[in-house]
Every structure is written in C-alpha cells, then in structure tokens.
Amino acid sequence: MKLRTVHLISIAVLCPLLLAVTLWALYTEYDRPWMHYGREFGEIEYKLTGNAAVRSGDVKIRQLWLRQLGITDRCMTCHRGADRPRFIRQAQPFRTHSGDYLEKHPVERFGCVVCHEGQGPALTVEAAHGVEKNWSWPLLRGKFAEARCSRCHFMSPALPLGTELPGAAEFSYGWRLFREYNCIGCHKLSGYRRPEHIGPPLTSIGGKVRKSWLIRWLKDPRACLPGTKMPAFRLSDEEAGYIADYLMAGGGTTRQAPAQAGDVPDKTTATGAVVRRGAFLLGSLGCTGCHAVNGRGGTFAPDLSDTGGKLRPGWLLKWLKRPRAVNPAARMPDLMLTRREVQALSAYLMSLKRPGSGTASPVAGPGNGEKATRGNIEKGRRLVRDLGCRGCHEIGGLRFQYIAPPLDNIGDKRTDELFFGNISGIEKNLITWLKIKVEAPGRFSTDKVKAVMPDYGFNDRQARALVTFLLGIGDRPVPPPYRKTLLAPGSIEMRGRAVFEKYNCTGCHRLGGKGGGIAPELDGEAEKARPEWLFNFLKRPHKIRPSPILMARMPDFGLPDRDASTIVEYLSHVAGEPFPFDFKPKREIRAEDVRDGEKLYREVFGCIACHSLNGSGGQIGPDHTDLASRLKRPWVEKWLNNPLSVSPGVRMPVFKFRDWEFEALTDYLMTLGQYRFVEIKKAD
Numbered sequence: 001m002k003l004r005t006v007h008l009i010s011i012a013v014l015c016p017l018l019l020a021v022t023l024w025a026l027y028t029e030y031d032r033p034w035m036h037y038g039r040e041f042g043e044i045e046y047k048l049t050g051n052a053a054v055r056s057g058d059v060k061i062r063q064l065w066l067r068q069l070g071i072t073d074r075c076m077t078c079h080r081g082a083d084r085p086r087f088i089r090q091a092q093p094f095r096t097h098s099g100d101y102l103e104k105h106p107v108e109r110f111g112c113v114v115c116h117e118g119q120g121p122a123l124t125v126e127a128a129h130g131v132e133k134n135w136s137w138p139l140l141r142g143k144f145a146e147a148r149c150s151r152c153h154f155m156s157p158a159l160p161l162g163t164e165l166p167g168a169a170e171f172s173y174g175w176r177l178f179r180e181y182n183c184i185g186c187h188k189l190s191g192y193r194r195p196e197h198i199g200p201p202l203t204s205i206g207g208k209v210r211k212s213w214l215i216r217w218l219k220d221p222r223a224c225l226p227g228t229k230m231p232a233f234r235l236s237d238e239e240a241g242y243i244a245d246y247l248m249a250g251g252g253t254t255r256q257a258p259a260q261a262g263d264v265p266d267k268t269t270a271t272g273a274v275v276r277r278g279a280f281l282l283g284s285l286g287c288t289g290c291h292a293v294n295g296r297g298g299t300f301a302p303d304l305s306d307t308g309g310k311l312r313p314g315w316l317l318k319w320l321k322r323p324r325a326v327n328p329a330a331r332m333p334d335l336m337l338t339r340r341e342v343q344a345l346s347a348y349l350m351s352l353k354r355p356g357s358g359t360a361s362p363v364a365g366p367g368n369g370e371k372a373t374r375g376n377i378e379k380g381r382r383l384v385r386d387l388g389c390r391g392c393h394e395i396g397g398l399r400f401q402y403i404a405p406p407l408d409n410i411g412d413k414r415t416d417e418l419f420f421g422n423i424s425g426i427e428k429n430l431i432t433w434l435k436i437k438v439e440a441p442g443r444f445s446t447d448k449v450k451a452v453m454p455d456y457g458f459n460d461r462q463a464r465a466l467v468t469f470l471l472g473i474g475d476r477p478v479p480p481p482y483r484k485t486l487l488a489p490g491s492i493e494m495r496g497r498a499v500f501e502k503y504n505c506t507g508c509h510r511l512g513g514k515g516g517g518i519a520p521e522l523d524g525e526a527e528k529a530r531p532e533w534l535f536n537f538l539k540r541p542h543k544i545r546p547s548p549i550l551m552a553r554m555p556d557f558g559l560p561d562r563d564a565s566t567i568v569e570y571l572s573h574v575a576g577e578p579f580p581f582d583f584k585p586k587r588e589i590r591a592e593d594v595r596d597g598e599k600l601y602r603e604v605f606g607c608i609a610c611h612s613l614n615g616s617g618g619q620i621g622p623d624h625t626d627l628a629s630r631l632k633r634p635w636v637e638k639w640l641n642n643p644l645s646v647s648p649g650v651r652m653p654v655f656k657f658r659d660w661e662f663e664a665l666t667d668y669l670m671t672l673g674q675y676r677f678v679e680i681k682k683a684d
Contacts, residue, residue, distance in 0.1 A: 034123050035059050037078045041094055048086055061123070064111045068479045073111035073120040075128065083107050101167065114478070115148045116140050136414045138429060140471065143464070146171035147411065147471035152482050157192045158489035160497040166486060174469030177462055181229055185391025186404040186453075189473070194391065194400075197329050199230070202389070203396035206248040208315045213306075215244045222457055224354075225303050231454035233387055234442060245372035246380025250396070278348025281341055284551035286518040289507030293352065298516070300504040301332065308353040316346050324558060331503070333555035387452070404453065410434075411474040421446045434470050439463040496570020499563050508552065511574065518552050524646075526575035528635040531568045533626075538564040544630075546612075546619040589667045597668025600661055613672070621652070629673030637666055 038059035046055040062080070064073040081087030081094040083106075088096040105115070113120040117137040122128040130138035140147060146168040155165055155175050164172040182198040183189075205214070216223070218240040221230040235243070282288065282304075288297035291304045307316070318325070320342045323332035337345065381398070388403040389395065411430075418433045421444040426432055436443055439460070441453035458466065488494060500506060506515030511522045525534070539561075541554035559567075572579035601607045610620040617624075627636075638645070640662060643652040657665070 032123065033125060034061065034077045037093060038080075041080050044081075044087075044090060044094060064108065066109075066111050066114070068481060069111070069114055071111055071113050071120055073113050074123060075112035075116075075118070075120065076107060077123065078128075079112065082112075099167065110482075114151070116145050117148070136412060138431075143170035144431065144468055144471060147468045150472040151474070151476070151478050153484060153486045155487070156489045158498070159487055159494055160501045162497065162501060163487055163494070170465050170468045171472060173462075174465035174467070177458075177466050178469050181231075181456060182392050183407075186388045186402060188402050188406040188408075190408050197394065199392040201327060201329075201394040202247055202250075203394060204250050206250045208312060209310050210312065211244060211248055213310045214247065215240050218243055224306065227299070228303075229456070231456045233454045239383055242376050242380035243383050244380070245376045246378075246384060247395075249372060249377050274344050274347045275351050276348075278344035278346070278351075281345050282348060285335060286508045286516075286552040286555075289516045289518050290504055298504070298507045300507055304349060305352055306354040307349040308351055311350070313346060313350050316349060317342060320345055331557075333503075333557040335555045336553065387454075407470070407473055409473065409475040411471040412476065419444065419449075421449065421451075431467060431471070434467040435463050438466045438470075492566075492569055492573045495566050496573065499566045499570070502563070503557050503559075505567075519554070522571060522574070524575055526568070526571040526573075526577040526579075528631060530630060530632055531572065531580065533630045534568050534571070535564050537630075538567060545622050589671065593664045593667040594671055596660075597664040597666070600665045601668055604661075605655060605665070624669070624672055627672040628670045633666065633670055636669055637662075640666060 042054050042058070046052065060077075061074060062076045064071075064076070066073060076082065078093040081090055082097045083102050085096055087094050090096075101115075111120070112118070116139055118130040118139040119127055119132065119135055119137075126132070127135075128139075149165060149168040149171055153165060153168075155163070155172070157179065161176050161179060165175075178184075182195065184192045184194050185198065213224070217230075218233075218235055219237075221228050221232055282293070287304075290298045290301035292299060293304045295305075297304075315326070319332070320335070320337060322334060323330045324334065384390070384395065385398060385401075386403065390398050390400045391403070413430050413433075415429055415433075418428070418430065420426075420428055420433065423436070423443055426436075437453065438456070439458050440455065441451045442455060443451075445451040489498075500511070505511070505522075508516045508519040509522045510517065529537075537554070538557075538559050541556055543553045569579050607624075608617040610618040611622065611624045612618060613624050615625075635646075639652075640655070640657070642654055643650050644654060
C-alpha cells in the first residue's frame, strides 16, 4: 500500500512528538522527588561517615507492609534518617525522629502512618502528607501526632485527672481539659459517663445567691470570676433576665428559709474584732487549701473574693455549720466549727466584695427588679433546657438530655462533613475546624444558623491540647498485639491518686514533694500510723496536735469505707509498707518495765511537761493518751532515737538514752492506748 502525502506528513510530525514524550517520561521518572531525596541523602551520609560507597545513594522505594494494621507505608523512602541518631541536626526529610519514640516503636513494626497519618503508599510530597481533596487523614504534625497514642494506649476516664500518658503530654492535657470542663455534659461519647455533679445544684439557688449577682454571672461569668470553668452563652439582656427568673423561682420553691435568731451577725458584731477573727480562722483552719481569696489560695473550690456580693448571709451560716445538710452531695467537709467560729467566718466572708458588687444589675428588663411572671419563668425554663444547663447542674424538675452531636469518631470526620459558616481566608480542614470550635465557637454563627456551643475562653495552648485529644477519637482500632495498657485504673497507685484528687488532700498535705503546707506531710504516714487507727481517724477525725503546734484541724469529709480503705492502702504503697500490716509483737512487755518507763516519762525526762496524757500535762506536743493505738513501735523507736532525722527542725529534743531507758520508755509508750479498732480490709 502506497502512503499518501498526508500520511507521510502525519508520521513525520507524530514520530518526533512520540520521541519527545518518551524522553520526557524517562526524565521525569528519573527526577522523581523521592529519587532526588535519595541522592541527596547519600551525599549527606557521605559527609557524615566519609564512606564513598554511600555517596551515590541507595535510591529505591522502601516499603513496609504492616499486615495486621492494614497499612502500606513508604514514608521511609524519603525520611531515611528518622531512625539514625547521627542525623539529628539535619533538615527534613532526613532529620532523626525526636524523643525516644522509635526506641519503643521501631519503624519496621509500626511504620510512620499509624502515628502521623498521611497517605502511606504515595510518593509525592503532597499526596504522601495527605494534602488531597478526597483524603480524610492529612499528616499530623508536631504534638498533634500524640492524638494517635490513644489508639494503642487507651486513657480510661476512670484515671485521676492528674494522670499523664508517657510521651503524650499534649494529649493528656487535652484529655484532662475535656473532663474538667465536662464536655460530655452536652456531647455523648462512648466509654465516658457523665458525672452526677460538676457544678453546684441550682434547684434552691434563690435561697443562696443574690439576684443581681446571678444576672451579672449569666451575662459574663469570667467578669465575675476570672478563670472560672463556667462558659459564656452569649445571652441577650432579656435571656439573662428570663433565666434568672426561672432559677430564682427554683421550680416553684420561691421562699427562702429564714436564718435562726442570732445567727446573722448584725452591724455591731460583724465589724472590727469579729471580722478580724474570721480572717484569722480562714487562714489558720486551712480554707485556702481549696479556696482562693483575692488571688491567693487553691482553685479546687469556688473563689471566695466576692462572697458578700454573691451569697445570702442566712444560707452561708447554714453552709458553714453543716455543708451536707444543705447539699448531701457536697465535697465541702464539715469543719466542726463552734457557733462563734461560724459567726466570725461568716462575718469576714460577707465583708468580701469585688468592686461594684452588690449593686443593681446593669441588665434592664425581665429578671432585674421586675416581678417574675409565669410567662417569664417558662421562657427561662426553655432556655435552661435548650442551653444544656442540666448537663452540669442539678435542677429540680428538669430532666437531663444531650443537646449536642455525639463525639464518637470525630477524629475521622471528612472535610466535606464540616460546616464553616461564613468563615473565609482559612485552610479548611478538620484541625482548623476543631480549633475554631473550641476556641471561638461563635464564629460559626450565620444569619440562619446560630452556634449554640458556649465560649469557654480557652487560650491557644488549651485549644490545641483539646484538638489533639479530639483527633484521637476515631473508629480505626488497632489489633490486640499493638495494644498496651500503660496506666491501669485498678492499680493502687491510680485508685489512691483518684481519691486524693476527689477530696483535694494535697490542698493541705504534701505527698511526693507536691501539695500544701497547712497539714503534716504524708509520705511516711503509713510507716508511722497503724492502719486500723488511720482508717478510724479518716472516718471520725479529731484533733491530735494542740493549737500552739497546728491550728488547723482535720475536717470530716464523711468518707465512705471504700475511700477510707483506699487512702490507707495507698499511703502504705507510697511508704513501701506491707498492707495489711502484721502487728505481732516482737517481745513481751513486762510490768516492771512499764513502771520504770512511766517514771522516766513523768520525772526523769519530763515528757508530761510538753505532752498531755488523759487530760493533764502540757500543750506543746501531740496528745499521748492513745499513742499505742495510733503509732507503730518501729516508728516510735526511730523517733525517740533521733527526732530530727524524721522531721528536720522539730522542737522535740534529742535525748541520750541508755539502752535500758530507751527500752523501758518505749515499752511504756506502747501501753498508752485503748482504741477499739474497726477491721480494715484491702479495697476491691
């Protein structure tokens, strides 16, 4: 067949074009980014080692097939220095992986994608890092990679809030914030149960707080109390008024119980010496271990700086007398105050007011001076229901219900599932959406859609930590061989810390170098105290040290047996003491030794001059009436031998005992006690 001219011209044009395309394909294949990185890595390795054999670079695709994880991972094709310590100062993609993660998570078993996400099989930078329109898991950079720690190391909500997952400080902080701010009061999340009590009960709040304060609080909680966990709901003046009307009505309970005659300090008794006495009691009784006043004190319990502008004096008196009579679920312990102490403390607390507090609310309209109507109260009820107030507060007659979307699998959300409202000029992905959601949720509001989520005032660090935690909530479980429990809620370490956290024990006591200095250190308490006595003391506390030594007294927390047992076992664990303790006496105490010891106690060494015994004696040292019921003999011997080695700076003198004196005095002390013990068992 003879070719026509047109065919010859077509071939003449197409052949060079085909050759050009072939050459271009060969060139681009040779100059792939991963090949470029391979050659560059070889040059760097040659400079570091001087080995000419590596200079040309071992340029090839490195692939891991992690069958159990269902992951194909080619990240090490470019990140070849990740597991080589000598590349620690190199730029990416060759830099050594930070920390010691790869020592515990070797690349050949875990790869990179399981922690950092991205698209494992891809070989271009954008695709491998997951920057693709239809790819749901972009690369998690920096501390965001900690989000995936929870896939293998689950952080149980039963763990103490102060717990930190090893190597995942950012994730742990977000986990703690998620629980502290009670996010599950509105959002349901599998494995998490909503606590019964986060905020104070509101059923009878009309008898507790002033209405003017309540309206200011509803409008702007952080203006009333900087640092509060109560969010701002962006309420209008009318909405704040309606809610105040409803809450002050208390579901029909509108009358405030009158205070008992003489309870409320009048203008004469509530000034001068009485107020100063109250200020002294607040500091000396240990109240600042939990409460702050004018920026000083603990943050475990409400700030007291505006008590006078907030509370009704009659309610405060009842609360100070018996907190659990006012609220059976209260964490506030019974301080066992006398009538005069209650009056003095109340007088001082009612004198505490922030500037402008106690004045009429600036909010006009319903709820501010106007008589509450049935219609306003009903509007307030609907607002309280719709805003999810029941998620944190007990409100009589109002049932709890989740008002926000569940959070299960939120870390796997696709970008096309997210609503950004009218926000523009941002990179629209899950991390950005979550950060705005927790930091400034009001930005999602539009003319047609109102953002319901309140503003918690999170700073940038808190927002990033919360986002890290939320990114870890997904539906891609790893197989059992990859799972490892690092923190077991059932261990005595975790159970003990949880109870200490629940009652804020370290607000007053120091343990492990942390805590307050109001009450004695507890590191060696189990070495010192008999567990039976300690259990009974926790259940029915009484003052041991006289006021010249320690004004503060152990309050009554109404501890259930389980919590008291856990504390005793935990302190034994901390001190390295066996639990339960073996009380078999090492030797028999003879009557003549007791008589000699008593003479030494009363006459020779004059112990009775500082310590009281059966109601008589000094008030400088602890009471010795039930010493043998309280203390272990080995600790007593250690104390008598050298008290300064046990408690540096203590005022107890160091005596030079002869051997028989030491034994006789110890024998006598170990007969001082007639305590009836309650049997103590190891907590389940």
